[in-house]
Amino acid sequence: MKPITRTLHQELFDTKTVSDILDPLFVHVEPESNVVTALALMRQHKLRCIAVTYKKKPVGIFSERNLLLAAHYRRDLEVLPVEAVMSSPVIAVPDSTLLFEAFALMLNERVSFLAVVDHNGDCIGVASRAGMVNIFGVSFFYQNKTVSDVMLRTVATAHRGEKISAACARMAETGEPCILLEHERKPLGIMTAHDMSALILSGADLSAFRIEDVAAKPIISISPSASLDEAIALMNTHEITILVVIDQSGQIAGLITEDVVLAGIEAPYFRAFRSMLQQRQDRIADRNRELTERSLFLEQILTVASDTAIIATDLYLKIKYFNDAASMLLGSKPSDVIGLSLPDLFSKVQFEQVHFSRGIDAVQRKHKYTYATEFLRESAHLLLDCWVTGIRAEDDILSGYVWMARDVTEHRELQENLRRPLLRCRLTGLLNRQSLLDTLMREIDRTSRYGSPFSVIMLDVDRLKTLNDTFGYHAGDAVLRQIASMMSSNMRRVDIAGRWGGGEFVVIAPETSESEATSLADRIRELIEGHYFDEVGEVTISGGVAQYRGEEDADSIIRKAEKGLSRAKSRGRNRIEAA
Incomplete structure (x- = not known):
């Protein structure tokens, strides 16, 4: 982990962009790259995550947490493609985005990473929330805070003898940052996702190790009364992201992690930013009330990107601020609409108002309201993401409303175009492994609701x-x-x-019993057996069939079909066996 600095320059808010904090070496992988390759690159370059790109466009993020999920579900990491377990879709921002805009977006969307793209939409790096804090300085956000103020008080623990495979499953399912080995609430060792990834990368059998075999010792600990600055300095010194908090009796009191520090920044960040705006207001204290109100509007406006349409009103919905993006979207000049009623303007341009009215009600109850809508502008069909929020003074009294809208038409189309090829195997045109799993989970859900049967067929080319x-x-x-x-x-x-991988294919047969699915599989087997393939001649396949019985998950029903396939192989190949 890079050292966290402790200086904040006000000009960072005004001039620095995300391109200023990107690593000069951009490390990324293609969706079809296997998980082991991605993890090796991450460890080589000491990365928390790695970008996944397709034709230079960002399509996902892969981190050690994704690796734990893959290992938990017993995937073969040597052949498992990154696209099967990556986090997707990913939020992308232009490289010209100001730092505070990117930071606010991370907080609003509750994400730790943003893909950064150039003017062509090509991915050129990844901006992390941790990197933002390195620039701004943690002390700016946490003045006079102690470890006890922000630490995690619920800690995942284990005792001697617990298998690493069980610990991996717990971390994958709960999202815990680590597991502490303890005896009578006293820490004996710590195992993190980073430790687990190293073990997985080595190819070790997780079921053969106990947690005490790999838990790191000694533990780096800190007192609950220590300052947050001390905790950060200790993390930087030891190049770690987790500290164990120990009370006076030597027992576990909690955890302080880099993610905990970042997660708690949202409220201090906006308080700090509000303070900076107030300083600016003090320098123009001789201005009249109207300019003071506009500075309050500015507080809301500065946290969003410049391509967002923004309209601010007073309590009576009279328009007080109308930016250029709003002018382009609604086809009205600011000089023509300032002072008009926003509902009247919406009626004039035939913009739907049902959600806006609901948003006003939500703001009056101290909530923010978001919605998606469609708008027809000069025969162009636009897709918009919209927000309604309130303007409140220091005394928390509502003084106006802000309506914001962003045109996401191209973004949605780009995501759809990027996603479409990722759903299918490029060689065969059939669904790929991840799409099959998604379809299988939907079929399980449908069967659970309606009770109709379905079966899974797994086929494999003999002697491929x-x-x-x-x-x-x-x-x-x-x-x-x-x-x-x-x-x-x-x-x-x-x-x-769909194609499962290698020479394996999977067929999901809705409303089909095991015997009916066996007949279908055998018909396919006979067709292939009777076909003459150019260059190679005769080819045969073997298959296994499993019917969903109402209790299995997706992983279990696949394993049942694999069991039938193994039986068919052991009995001479070129046959179909039910599980």
């Missing part, structure tokens, strides 16, 4: 490795493409087929 070694991978790829085409042409319209 021998075929590749003999005729070359181009011939093997051609076989996989032909098999995918034959499957698609000989299934019902309701059946869903």
Whole structure:
């Protein structure tokens, strides 16, 4: 972890952009890269996360937390693509975005990372919330705070003898930053996600280790009464992100983590920013009440990007501020609308008002209101994300409203265009592994509601490795493409087929019993057996069938089908076996 500085320069708020804090070396991976490759790059460059890009566009973020999830669900990390477990979609900002705009966006969206793109939309780096705090200085946000004020008081613990695999499952499912090995509430060791990732990367069998075998010792600890500055200095000295908080009796009192520090910054950040605005107001104290009200409007406006339409009104919904983006969106000049009623303007341009009225009600109850809507402008169909919030003075008295809207049409279209190829296997055109899992979970949910059966078929090309070694991978790829085409042409319209990986295919057959699915699988097997493949001649497949019985999760039903497939292989191949 890079040292956290303790200086804040006011010009940072006015001039510095996210491009100023990016690492000169941009490390990224493609969606089809395997998890082990991504993790190795992260450890080589000491990264908390790595960007996932497709044709230079950001499509996801991969972190050690994603690795824990993959290991927990027993995925083969050597062949598992990053796209199957990455966090997606990712929020992207232009490299010209001011630091405080990016920081406010992170707080509002509750994310730790933003993808940074250039003017072409190509990803050039990742901005982290931790990096922002390094620039601004933690002391600015936490004046006179102690460890006890912000620490986590609920701590995940384990005792000697617990298997690493069980600890991994707990961390993956609960999101805990670490697990403490303890005896009578006294810490004996600590295991973090970083420690776990190193063990996973080594290829070790997690079930063969106990937590005491890998828990780090000695523990770096701190007192609850220590200042937050002391805690940060200790983290920097030892290059760690977690400290164990120990009380006077030597027992565990809590945890202080880098993420806890970052998560608590939101309120202090806005208080600090409000203080800076107040200093500016003091320098123009001779201005009249109208300028003072406008400075309150500015407090709300400065936290959003310049491409956002912003309209501020008084309590009677009379327009007081109307920016250029609002002018472009609604087709009205600021000089023509200042002083008019905002509902009247919405009626004039035929902009829907139901959600706006609900937003006004929400603000009066001290809530913020967000919604998505559509707007027809000069025959162009726009998709908008909108917000309604209030303007409140220091005494918390409501003095006006702010309506904001951002045109997300291109962003939604870009996300859809990026997502579409990621749903399918590029070789066969069938659904890919992650899409199959998503479809399987939806089918489980549907079956749970309506009680209709469904089955899963897993097929595997017999002796595919021998075929590749003999005729070359181009011939093997051609076989996989032909098999995918034959499957698609000989299934019902309701059946869903995809490539699981290698020579394995999965078919999800809704409203289908085990015997019916076995017949379907056998029909596909016979078609392939009777087909002559160019270059390689005859090819056969084996398969396993499993019916969902109402209690399994997606992982369990896949394992059942794999069990049937293994039985078919052991009994001579070119056959179908039910689980």
